[in-house]
Amino acid sequence: MKKFLFILFSFSLLLTSICFSKDYEELTDNTFKSVKNYVSSKSNKMDVGVGFYHIETGKSFYIKPNENFPLASVFKVPIMICVLQNIDKGKLSLSDKLILKRNDQCVGSGDIQFSSLGQSFTVSDLMYKMISVSDNTASDMLWNYIGYDACNDLMRNIGLTDSDIYIANRPSWLLSLGEYSKFRNYNSLKIASVWKNMSKSERFSAIQDVIEENSDLTLAEFQKIEDNSENTGSYETDVVVAEALDNLSTPKEFSLLLAKLYKGELLSKSMTNKALAYMGSCKYNSRIPGKLPNGTKVWHKTGTIAGCVNDAGIVKFSDNSHGVLVVFIRRIKQGNSSEATKTIADISKIIYNNFSK
Numbered sequence: 001m002k003k004f005l006f007i008l009f010s011f012s013l014l015l016t017s018i019c020f021s022k023d024y025e026e027l028t029d030n031t032f033k034s035v036k037n038y039v040s041s042k043s044n045k046m047d048v049g050v051g052f053y054h055i056e057t058g059k060s061f062y063i064k065p066n067e068n069f070p071l072a073s074v075f076k077v078p079i080m081i082c083v084l085q086n087i088d089k090g091k092l093s094l095s096d097k098l099i100l101k102r103n104d105q106c107v108g109s110g111d112i113q114f115s116s117l118g119q120s121f122t123v124s125d126l127m128y129k130m131i132s133v134s135d136n137t138a139s140d141m142l143w144n145y146i147g148y149d150a151c152n153d154l155m156r157n158i159g160l161t162d163s164d165i166y167i168a169n170r171p172s173w174l175l176s177l178g179e180y181s182k183f184r185n186y187n188s189l190k191i192a193s194v195w196k197n198m199s200k201s202e203r204f205s206a207i208q209d210v211i212e213e214n215s216d217l218t219l220a221e222f223q224k225i226e227d228n229s230e231n232t233g234s235y236e237t238d239v240v241v242a243e244a245l246d247n248l249s250t251p252k253e254f255s256l257l258l259a260k261l262y263k264g265e266l267l268s269k270s271m272t273n274k275a276l277a278y279m280g281s282c283k284y285n286s287r288i289p290g291k292l293p294n295g296t297k298v299w300h301k302t303g304t305i306a307g308c309v310n311d312a313g314i315v316k317f318s319d320n321s322h323g324v325l326v327v328f329i330r331r332i333k334q335g336n337s338s339e340a341t342k343t344i345a346d347i348s349k350i351i352y353n354n355f356s357k
Contacts, residue, residue: 024057031354032061035347039063042343045336051255051326052351055262055314065252066162069328072303073109073134074254074310075165075247078151079143080127080278081261084271085154086146087123094124094274098141103211105219106169107226110135113219131301132281136169143168148207155253158260163249166200171207176245177225179217180210188237192244235334239307243330246305251326254312258324262299262314279313287311288325290345292352307332309340315348317356325351 031052039048049064086092097120105113112121112135126142129135143150151165176191178184183191198206214222233241249257264272279299288311289298300313312326327344 024054024059027354028052028054028059028061031351034350034354035061036063038346038350039343042339044333046332046340046343047330048343049251049326049328049330050347051251051324053255053259053324054355055259055322055324056320060255062252062255064250066250068162068164068248068250069310069330070243070246070305070308071165071249071254071328072246072305072308072310073136073139074249074301074303074312074328075151076130076134076139076303077279077301077312078154078165078257079139079146080131080275081257081266082146082150082154083123083127083142084267084275088268088271092123092145094122094127096123097121098123098126098145100137100141101144102217103170103215104137104141104144105222106136106140106173107219107223108136108169108173109133110137112137112141127278128281131278132283134284134302140168140170148204151247154266155249155257158257158266160249160253160257163247163253165247165249166203167207167245167247171210172245173226174210174214174217174222175206176241177229179214179225180206181213182206182209188233188241192241195244235306239331242306242308246308249328251328254328255324255326258312258314258326262322262324276314282313286341287344288313288315288327288348290341291349296352304337309337309344311344315352317352321355323351323355 035050039050042048049067049069051062053060087094100115100117100119102117107113110129110133112129126138129138130142148166155163174180178186178191260266261275267275276299279301282300282302284302287302288300289296297316298313300311303310307330309329309332315323315325317323325348327347329340329343332340
């Protein structure tokens with residue numbers, strides 16, 4: 001009798017599991033159709049890639065899953081993971097201090113760039129600044145410490161081979177501005193074209209060279225070059241150059257990276273919690289969280305460069321339901337950046353409304 005009851009109980013659990021799986025499969029399919037239709041309506045203004053992965057069931061859908069998109073500052077998430085992996089291995093601690101050097105300073109977002117050379121910052125403070133306010137100098141300090149191969153090694157080690165995360169903020173900016181001896185007489189479009197046709201080893205050498213050639217460049221001089229460049233090219237040219245000299249990943253690969261992060265497959269439990277805490281501190285909340293109910297928990301990282309508006313993160317639907325959402329938008333037509341931000345918020349809302357029922 002006990003054996004019969006055990007078999008009956010096990011069978012009922014199996015049926016429940018099958019029904020649960022089918023329910024989520026149908027829910028995922030219907031959500032994909034809604035998102036796909038919405039994204040199609042934006043095709044004349046922007047190029048949108050989407051990745052969605054439901055943590056608890058593994059159900060997923062993708063739009064342009066295997067196309068490489070510019071990451072913009074979303075590339076700072078793999079840096080964060082690599083740093084935390086070093087901490088797990090005992091090679092580093094959050095209380096360790098890194099010293100600001102001239103080759104770390106980068107214009108753009110963040111205020112660490114304005115600090116005195118030689119000033120020290122804890123790894124924890126740099127991580128918080130890098131994720132919460134996308135501080136470019138903080139990310140370069142951390143990446144310079146762990147090494148430029150670290151992010152691609154991370155991706156390859158977990159089977160994500162299409163991504164290419166290889167260039168920090170400062171060298172990318174300097175190369176795009178033509179502050180490299182081999183690019184001195186090139187206009188912006190020529191720089192982009194040449195860069196696309198360079199081998200990985202040639203790119204690596206160029207990155208090392210541009211860092212060395214500009215080792216004495218002060219922040220004020222750097223900012224002046226950037227300011228002067230704003231009047232020399234068109235919006236369309238800026239978009240081409242920004243996309244050419246940026247780190248890349250696909251909607252599918254970045255979704256899988258975040259799923260592995262949330263499930264604790266990349267870091268210890270304490271470092272996974274630390275990673276989520278950093279991502280939960282992101283100050284730019286008009287994209288994935290933008291149209292979600294107040295108080296909805298979202299762990300995410302935004303990114304913006306010319307013609308690109310991105311957000312990638314994890315959304316809590318309920319205590320037992322979470323989803324990874326990656327939205328990469330590139331080649332945004334001039335004047336449509338705000339529309340791209342709204343597009344991400346709308347996609348997030350469609351998915352949340354379906355999965356939080």
